[in-house]
Amino acid sequence: MKVLVLYYSQTGQLKEIANKCLSPLIEDAETEVDFVNIETEHQFPFPWTRLTFFNAFPESVYGTPFNLKPIQVDESKEYDLIVLAYTVWYLNPSIPISSLLQHEDAKRIFKGKKVITLLGSRNMWVLAQEKVKRHLKLLEADLIGNVVLIDRNKNLVSIITIVRWMFSGKKNSFWGFPRAGIIQEDIEASNRFGNVILNRIKKNELSDMQDELNELGAVDINPSLLILEKRATKLFGMYAHFLSKKGGFHDKARLGRVSLLSYLLPIGAFVLSPITTVSSYLVSIIQKKSLEEEIRYYKQNSLRD
Numbered sequence: 001m002k003v004l005v006l007y008y009s010q011t012g013q014l015k016e017i018a019n020k021c022l023s024p025l026i027e028d029a030e031t032e033v034d035f036v037n038i039e040t041e042h043q044f045p046f047p048w049t050r051l052t053f054f055n056a057f058p059e060s061v062y063g064t065p066f067n068l069k070p071i072q073v074d075e076s077k078e079y080d081l082i083v084l085a086y087t088v089w090y091l092n093p094s095i096p097i098s099s100l101l102q103h104e105d106a107k108r109i110f111k112g113k114k115v116i117t118l119l120g121s122r123n124m125w126v127l128a129q130e131k132v133k134r135h136l137k138l139l140e141a142d143l144i145g146n147v148v149l150i151d152r153n154k155n156l157v158s159i160i161t162i163v164r165w166m167f168s169g170k171k172n173s174f175w176g177f178p179r180a181g182i183i184q185e186d187i188e189a190s191n192r193f194g195n196v197i198l199n200r201i202k203k204n205e206l207s208d209m210q211d212e213l214n215e216l217g218a219v220d221i222n223p224s225l226l227i228l229e230k231r232a233t234k235l236f237g238m239y240a241h242f243l244s245k246k247g248g249f250h251d252k253a254r255l256g257r258v259s260l261l262s263y264l265l266p267i268g269a270f271v272l273s274p275i276t277t278v279s280s281y282l283v284s285i286i287q288k289k290s291l292e293e294e295i296r297y298y299k300q301n302s303l304r305d
Contacts, residue, residue, distance in 0.1 A: 001031050001201045002077055006109075007085035008038045008096035010046050011165070013181050014120040017149055018085045020187050021118060024194040031201060036073055038096045040066040042249075047169040051255060054262040059249050060089040061240035063131065065099040073109055081197075081206060082110065082141070085118040088128045091233050101135035110136065114206045116145040116197065120182055122158055123150050124229040126221060126298050133303045143301040145209045147193045147218045149182050155225070159269055192216050210301050219299045223284035223291045226298075239265070 003025055009015035018035070025031045045052055059066070086097040093101070100106060115136055119125050125148060136143050151158045161180035165171040171180035196212055210218070239261060246254035284291055297304070 001080045003031060003033045003081045003083060003201075004073065004077075004079040004109075005033060005035045005083045005085060006038055006073075006097075006100065007035065007083075008087070008094055008100075009085075010044060010087070010094075011171075011181075014085055014087050017120045017182070017187055017190060018083070018118060020194075021147065021190040022083065022194045022197070023191045024198040025201070028198055031198065034074065034077070034079075036071065038071065038100045039069045040096050040099060041069055042066055044095070046166075048166050050167070050262050051258055053166060054265070055249065055255070055258045056095060057090055057236075057258070057261065058240040058244045060092050060095055060098075061236050062244075063092060063098045063102070064095070064249070065102040066095055068096070068099055068103055071100070071103070071105055071109070073105075079113060081201070082113045082115045083118055084115055084132070084136075085120070086132070088119070088121045088125045091124055091229060091236055092128050093132055098131075101132065101139070106135075107139050110139040110141040113141050115141045115143050116147070117143065119146070119148045119150075121148065121150050122162055123152075123155060123222075124225055124232070125150070126226055126229055127233055129298075130303075133301070137303055144207060145197070145213050145218070146301060147190070147213060148220070149186055149190060150220075151180075151182055152186070153178055155228075156270070159266075163266070193218055208301060210299070214299055221295045221298055223288075223295065226291065226295065227283050 003022070005018055005022065007014060007018055009018075019026070022033060026033050044056065058064070084097070087094050089095060092098065117129065117132060119129070121128075129146065129148075133143060151162070153161065157177060158180075161171070161177050164174070165180040173179045193213055193216060196209060196216065200206055200209055213219070243254055243257050243261060246257050248254075
């Protein structure tokens with residue numbers, strides 16, 4: 001069996017997750033696993049500067065495709081499974097992965113293929129996955145599984161540690177704050193999902209395996225964070241529109257507004273986060289029944305019309 005892993009890992013964390021999660025397949029003598037790194041022609045810096053980080057905001061939110069470097073997929077191979085590994089930027093698939101899913105070669109790569117998505121995210125990823133689902137449907141691919149690893153620190157804590165990591169390149173613990181990103185124990189334990197995938201490959205049963213993956217904790221959705229994500233998504237659309245009115249990604253005319261957002265967004269997160277967290281929690285209690293139904297949907301691979 002041949003497995004293709006398409007990924008973009010700016011910090012290296014997602015590549016580590018993919019390597020560990022898929023290690024049972026990589027180590028199996030009868031399974032061939034090829035990793036292909038997706039890169040845009042524009043190189044996003046790491047660590048980021050303040051302006052480059054926030055200047056990517058509108059294009060992340062809108063899913064604006066960037067030109068890609070040649071996608072190094074071996075056309076002579078007929079892959080049985082594609083693993084699409086991605087991270088979330090501003091509540092949306094990262095720009096390189098969003099660009100891949102809209103690329104002229106995407107249909108050739110994905111059409112008729114079984115696909116598993118593998119996410120490494122801070123904590124809010126649900127609506128980004130909905131966008132990926134829609135892209136895969138348009139590409140006539142068959143999504144059969146989803147595995148999500150998240151930063152399990154509290155929301156405000158993870159904002160601080162992740163922003164420090166993005167701007168300094170440092171993810172070590174500091175001043176009583178924990179190490180940034182997904183904890184190593186969760187990464188190491190992710191090979192249990194690879195065992196499920198390999199077992200299905202051996203049985204030649206590459207059909208929807210989400211229930212089996214979910215039994216091992218592949219997808220965990222916090223109701224309060226889901227409500228917060230929906231609210232933030234609406235606000236992010238407004239902010240993206242505000243920036244885009246002054247030009248596109250390479251237009252220096254919008255940098256003044258980008259600079260303004262770079263201060264307002266973190267301040268808003270710190271000031272409003274405790275309030276929105278409490279209000280989201282209260283709403284999750286009041287709307288418990290409808291949220292449970294919604295979460296059941298988001299934990300599966302089906303797509304609403």
